[in-house]
Amino acid sequence: MKHGTGEFRLEPSKKLYIDGLVSVIIPTYGRSEFLVNCIESVINQTYDNVEIIVVDDNNPDTNQRIETKNKMQKFRNHSSITYIEHEFNKNGSAARNTGFNNSIGEFICFLDDDDLFLDKKIEKQVHFLKTHQNFQAVYCGFEKDKKQNFPIYEGELSKELLLLDYHPVTSxxxxxxxxxxxxxxxxxxxxxxxxxxIMLRFFEKFKIGFVNEILLYSGENDGGNMLRGKKLEDLKEYFFNTFEENISKLEKKEKGIKKKIYSRHYSRVFWSHINDKFYLKALKIYILNLIKYKLIFIKECNAYLIKYLNNKKKVI
Structure with a gap:
């Protein structure tokens, strides 16, 4: 089982945080045009005990770094906003860890730079965690592409996550x-x-609850940073190697769930290849998974196609 690589300056046994303070960590890379609105959505919260930490993950001496620094000038007099520049592009996970290492809040939010908090998000979620001690995190509904997505699941959601029924939206x-x-x-x-x-590791120990309201607007990015082709296949292989033990535990409890999990993920890879016109890669994925999982894989491919046609969304 892999564990996070963040190195934290705070000892968990010491109370080196401020009660009631919410730390909102915003990693940013290549999307400076969204950043001001993102930050202002936090400033305009009905809950005002908030610090904002922006972590610039752009490479130095690039237009993206220059543009981001210029945008941040608007907030230079905000004492509750900290701006940190990475010495080089590390990745989103590293930027989030950097932000946490510099935070002092009792509660932590990670906000993508093209997303927006609706004005009562922090207030509602702080209230939930203070009044529901059996949950260690809370999520909410969100709107994306003019479609509202309300939460359904709560508790320990490893199965739902691995089956792609629960999609963790970090923001x-x-x-x-x-x-x-x-x-x-x-x-x-x-x-x-x-x-x-991180949520699969979270669910090994903790439970998540939800506020059944739309409290986030998720940016209309075009998916341009999504992995494609061989890189997507490599990511899936790495993901499954990392969480093989988790899947095996579920298989012991529910016979056949492993085949369903793999079929569901690789059906997405298959349709991604079709969408990107990687037809030979798609054929290879189809044949390999048909041999391994037979009718289950066909069923998952068909189910995803129906979902695509009903929603008229781009297959990813």
Missing amino acids: TIMFKRETIIDLGGFDESFRRHQDYE
Whole structure:
């Protein structure tokens, strides 16, 4: 089982945080045009005991770094905002860990730079965690592409996550501080699926609840930073190697779930290859998984195609 690679300056046994303070960590890379609105969505919260930590993960001496620094000038007189520049591009996981290492909040939020908090998000989630001691994190509904997505699941959600029924959207979640310390932060070896990775480790120990309201607007990015082709296949292989033990535990409890998990993930890879016109790669994925998982894989491919046609979304 892999663990996060973040190195934390706070000892979990020491109370080196401020009660009631919420630390909102915003990693930013290549999307400076969204950053001001993102930060202002936190400034405009109904809950005002907040610090904002912006971690610039752009490479130095690039236009993206220059543009981000210029945007941050607007907030130079805000004492509650900290701006940190990475010495080189590390990745989103590392930027989140950097932000946490410089935070002092009792509660932690990670906000993507193209997302927006609705004005009562922090207030509602702080209230939930203070009144529901059996949960160590809380998430909320969000709106994306003019579609509202309400939360359904709560508790220990390893099965739902691995089956892609529960999709962890990092910006919707608020964590208790000690939870992030216990997990060791984000695993910086994951350049994608960081949210899935940390939440699978989270669910080994903790439970998540939800506020059944739309409290986040998720940016309309075009998916340009998504992995494609061989890189996508390599990511899936790395993901499954990392969480083989988790999947095996589920298989012992529920016979056949392993085949369903693999089929569901690789059906997405198959349709991604079709969408990107990597037809030979798609054929290879189809044949290999048909041999391994037979009718289960066909069923998952068909189910995803139906979902795509109904929603008329781009297959990813």
